[in-house]
Amino acid sequence: xxNTINKMYSEKHIDSVDYFDIxxxxxxxxxxxxxxxxxxxxxxxxxxxxxxxxxLDLLESENFSKISKTKQDFIKTLLPLISYENQKILLERxxxxxxxxxxxxxxxxxxxxxxxxxxxxxxxRVNTNNIHKxxxxxxxxxxxxxxxxxxxxxxAANESGWGKSRFAKDYNALFGEYTYDFEKGVMPLEREQxxxxxxxxxxxxxxxxxxxFKNINTHYAYEKFRLxxxxxxxxxNFSKISx
Numbered sequence: 001x002x003n004t005i006n007k008m009y010s011e012k013h014i015d016s017v018d019y020f021d022i023x024x025x026x027x028x029x030x031x032x033x034x035x036x037x038x039x040x041x042x043x044x045x046x047x048x049x050x051x052x053x054x055x056l057d058l059l060e061s062e063n064f065s066k067i068s069k070t071k072q073d074f075i076k077t078l079l080p081l082i083s084y085e086n087q088k089i090l091l092e093r094x095x096x097x098x099x100x101x102x103x104x105x106x107x108x109x110x111x112x113x114x115x116x117x118x119x120x121x122x123x124x125r126v127n128t129n130n131i132h133k134x135x136x137x138x139x140x141x142x143x144x145x146x147x148x149x150x151x152x153x154x155x156a157a158n159e160s161g162w163g164k165s166r167f168a169k170d171y172n173a174l175f176g177e178y179t180y181d182f183e184k185g186v187m188p189l190e191r192e193q194x195x196x197x198x199x200x201x202x203x204x205x206x207x208x209x210x211x212x213f214k215n216i217n218t219h220y221a222y223e224k225f226r227l228x229x230x231x232x233x234x235x236x237n238f239s240k241i242s243x
Contacts, residue, residue, distance in 0.1 A: 074163045078156055078174075079149060081209045086146040089213070092120060093144055100137045109133065120144065125218045142230050143217045152212065171201035175212045 099113050109117070117136060121128045124143040128136060159176040160168035167173035171186055177200040179185040185198025202208040216222050 070164075071157075071162050074157065075153060077163075077205065078153060078209065081206045082147075082149050082152045084206075085209055085213045086149070089144060089146050089217075093141065096120070096137050096141055096144060100134060103134045103137070123214075142226050145217070145226070145229055145233070147213060147216055152209070155212075156209075167199050167201075171199070172203065172205050172208050173199050173201055174205065174208045175215075177208075177211060177215060 095116060099109060099117065102109060102113065117133065117140075118128065120126075120140055121136065124140060126136070126140055126143060131139070156163075156174040159165075160174045163169070163174070165173075166189075167176070167186070178197045179200040180196060180198065182198065185200050187198055191197070200211065202211065216225065
């Protein structure tokens with residue numbers, strides 16, 4: 001359940017790795033943080049640590065051995081993918097803070113930075129019309145932020161029955177995302193009469209995780225979540241690594 005996952009992972013962070021390739025077996029170092037409540041599990045020591053993941057060993061956790069092997073395998077599969085998405089977001093935040101600093105110091109941006117702002121704004125569906133660049137950066141920082149690993153794990157476990165659902169096994173759909181595009185979805189067997197939604201399908205598990213992050217960080221339905229997350233950062237109650 002979500003409480004167990006929170007206890008097991010909310011106080012953990014990833015130290016460093018060298019190269020990420022989901023198809024290869026590599027190593028991740030997971031350490032316990034002393035802070036009792038910390039919704040972020042990401043910590044990086046250098047630029048390389050943003051970009052790579054390898055094998056995950058969580059069996060040293062006393063609580064981890066108390067859950068079934070199926071659930072252990074589910075968590076071992078997803079946690080590196082979730083952490084990878086969060087580290088990509090931290091890189092984006094770092095670039096946004098750098099751009100903000102340049103705007104404050106020189107009130108101008110290079111063409112490269114302007115292009116980057118447009119690219120990130122398009123990715124996170126933030127309107128760039130009639131808005132000052134520094135205000136755009138501040139607006140982007142509300143959406144361009146990590147999602148606590150415990151939340152992602154808990155929702156994936158709940159929506160997919162710990163990876164046992166038909167959608168998870170046959171279509172790599174872990175989060176029950178909806179779509180209305182017949183080329184991108186499959187109809188639920190027990191869909192209510194009159195409903196037209198489909199469950200979004202994915203070519204791989206990591207595509208499902210990536211889509212979940214984009215959905216949470218862009219869809220209007222999760223605006224309240226993003227505002228609460230921003231408030232937590234502003235109150236210095238989110239993470240020591242407020243990039």
